[in-house]
Amino acid sequence: MFDLETLASLLTLTGLEIVLGIDNIVVIAIVATALPLHQREKARVIGLSLALITRLLLLLSISWIAGLTQPLFTIGELGVSARDLLMFGGGLFLIVKAVREIHVSMEEAASPMLERPPASFGGAIAQIVVLDVVFSFDSVITAVGMARDIWVMATAIVIAVIIMLLCSGAIMRFIHAHPTVKMLALAFVLLIGMALVAEGMGFHIPKGYLYFAMMFSVMVEGLNVALARRRKRAEGSAGERRHRRIEEVQVS
Secondary structure (H helix, E strand, O other): OOOHHHHHHHHHHHHHHHHHHHHHHHHHHHHHHOOOHHHHHHHHHHHHHHHHHHHHHHHOOHHHHHHHOOEEEEEOOEEEEHHHHHHHHHHHHHHHHHHHHHHHHHHHHHOOOOOOOOOOHHHHHHHHHHHHHHHHHHHHHHHHHHOOOHHHHHHHHHHHHHHHHHHHHHHHHHHHHOHHHHHHHHHHHHHHHHHHHHHHOOOOOOHHHHHHHHHHHHHHHHHHHHHHHHHHHHHHHHHHHHHHHHHHHHHO
């Protein structure tokens, strides 16, 4: 049951599930942004818990998923399946969501006194549930392609979601605390949405390209945040020295 091949498959699949879960974390962070502060943590936990349930249910419905990949109708030479429609609709939703959030962020920056009304908790959870279904397809299809035993797939998904639960809180707080990072996360959501729309139209974009672009952007933004902190610290130290000199002059 725990031979070397099975263990290697479990570890590899767990790593892939964590990588595929990055989309989920970013989207949940953006959806939770519209909620009051005291509800964001609850939305994160409920969102990832529902993601786990969705993945396990889909994993137990392999034959149903296989049916969703069969063409329902054709447009020219392109066969359109239920999965394609789901990907296309989910991608359009993410594009609209990202563009609206970017617009609201720009309006708030232009008018600091402007406060948008908080979103309803039920509406935010409903959005997360729909997007969980969209993202779960890639996760489950990857699991089926990587492992032969259902228990290995289920264990990898559970471990990945637990790790996401442990790490996503800090990621979400960091996104909400830094406006530029939030804008970068919105750009990621826009990129993910465009990739899903392309997938629904039959154009497959390797996930490695998307994740490389995201990781490179995160690295650059991390350098910008570190630079801003150093500059702020240096300005604070310079201000303290200036204040000390003024006090010395006044005393003398």
